[in-house]
Amino acid sequence: MTEDPAYKALENLGAAPLWRFYGNLFPAEPRSRAVPYRWSWKDLRPQLLHFSQTLSLDEAERRVLMLVNPGLTDPPATVTTLYAGLQIILPGETAQAHRHTSNAFRFILEGTGAWTTVNGERVFMEPGDLLLTPGWHWHDHTHQGSEPMIWLDALDYPLVNALEAGFYEKYPQRLQPVTRPDDAGSRQFLHGRLTPVWLAQDGPNSPVSRYTWQETQRALDAIADSAEGSDVDGIVLEYTNPWTGGPVMPTIGCRVQRLRPGFDGAGHQHTASTIFNVVRGEGATIVDGVRLDWSQHDTFAVPGWSTYRHVNTSGAQDAVLFSYSDEPVMRSLGLYRGQSTDPGA
Template sequence: MTGTETEPELKQLYREFDRAGLVPLWTEIGNIMPQTPQSAARPHVWQWSDLYPLAERAGELVPVGRGGERRAIALANPGLDGKPFATPNLWAAVQYLGVGEVAPAHRHAQGAFRFIVEGEGVWTVVNGDPVAMRPGDLLLTPSMNWHGHHHVGDAPMVWLDGLDIPLVHQLDAGFFEFGEDGVSEKATPERSRSEKLWGHAGLRPIWAEETPNSPLMAYRWSDTDDALEQQLELERDGFATVIGPGHAGIRFTNPTNGRDALTTLRTEMHRLAPGATSATVRTVGSSVWQAFRGSGTAYLDGQATDLDSGDLVAVPSWCPLRIEAHTRMDLFTFSDAPVYEALNLDRRHVTPNPNDR
């Protein structure tokens, strides 16, 4: 916007801007107002075969306890300057807990869930309610709920932690409180109290009010598995019950209002029939995907990368994603979609597969 003769005055003006705590828009607009989202985050894959042994090593070397709070190892997106953020809004970590160990109780404004790829024997105690952790389960610890974990099994356990830590950090909205150092509630029931009260489709305790986050703390694999399988079976019977051909999916929701289970995080499980391919989707907002069972190929902005059980993928805002299943493939995913929908900033572009009917 500027001609050459004014350059010395301009430089002087910019110096004065700087002294006055000012920055002109016209030199910055390209970076801060791009024509389409230009995320600093990069599409990236972390392989379970790398993550698991490192988590085991941490289990040997790093005690778990008050201060560090959790033996959680976070995915650090290569575009985000070494920060422990899988995407600009999403935290994803593998957490390791050895036999007999206890992760001390705390609570925080950040919303959290755990998704279990393998192992068992840990109970997470949420506001005094012990919740078993088993493969395929999704467990919630919503914002400001007290929670600690303890391990009564006979082999170490590793799982995925998902949180909105980067979002809450950027929003300067974090509150954190320490609870008891151990976990006093040592019962290990099959079903948590939250499941006893809320684990019935469409049935709500009469006294219950709507809550922003789900009061159901565990979504069990057997249920998820059945829901996915029914969608594919009904598709085979000719009903329009799937996202796309051979592509089933469920969203984990808050039974008090039918919305996302957590206010800031969307959580879903997808199933692709063997050989099925998802549509190519680009979405404003980011996501993390974890292959739960089966194998396939993810196409991230056109780049192919193979996925096996446990592998994790970070998908930045507006990056096209397509997944092709070699075997029957189950994928867990979480995203920050509720944030964009709440602010009217959501946008989505879908390219169907050319060979779909």
């Protein structure tokens, strides 16, 4: 059958017939281009070490391996709105100060003796620490330890770039000056429910520069003795902004969870896209029928509206997962929805 020539005329007029696109524009439920996927620490760590010997920070600015979802290769992303990467810095190295619109954080995997300077504040790194770098904050890295320093990088640049709101700038010198006391943000808000009254909220991000693993572990231990937790996520805690009680950043929410030995979680799905990193332990997460087996420092992606459940395959050891998601964005826009996927629930 010959196509109506009026359709071609519409193209030339910058118009299109809605009825030809209706099903794709208004799907019955979300369909993510991202796929469930796991990135192996065992396989990627040697690659990081290789490039640390062959590529200088003068050449790379940031020596990072991007964790690219097979469904999101152009432009590269880990889930639709968020990115993960593995960054390495060697003893004696410094990384150029810069800033960008995208919110970012670092979750430390390996090493000691390094710090990042954020808007004049040196923030030290230890394994398991969560370090915030809010959007448009100057930040650079210095390593004076004796072994490589490796961390998980997280940014919301896929969201920022989709909104065409990205800016980037290099600092005039390689390193910015230190103008504030070390770890000031963390020490000022160290005592949880006690907040300094002379400080005023400055922007939407958490004022805490570093959430230490020591404090996080203490919180997990304390609550595990007094609560059963969620049938979906076990003992799960959210890193919070002390000013608001909400997420640490307006676009990224961060959580940590403990799965007791033998935990076999209930199925669930929600519209938020989530990236997990394994702090310790071994287990599996089944995502839309795909089994992702994981162990320490592996990273895996659960796209939005995927059905998933966690399993701790050890009968003797806890498993601990760190995760971050775009749930704050979904809730702010009125787009968050979640439900059980277990029959009869």
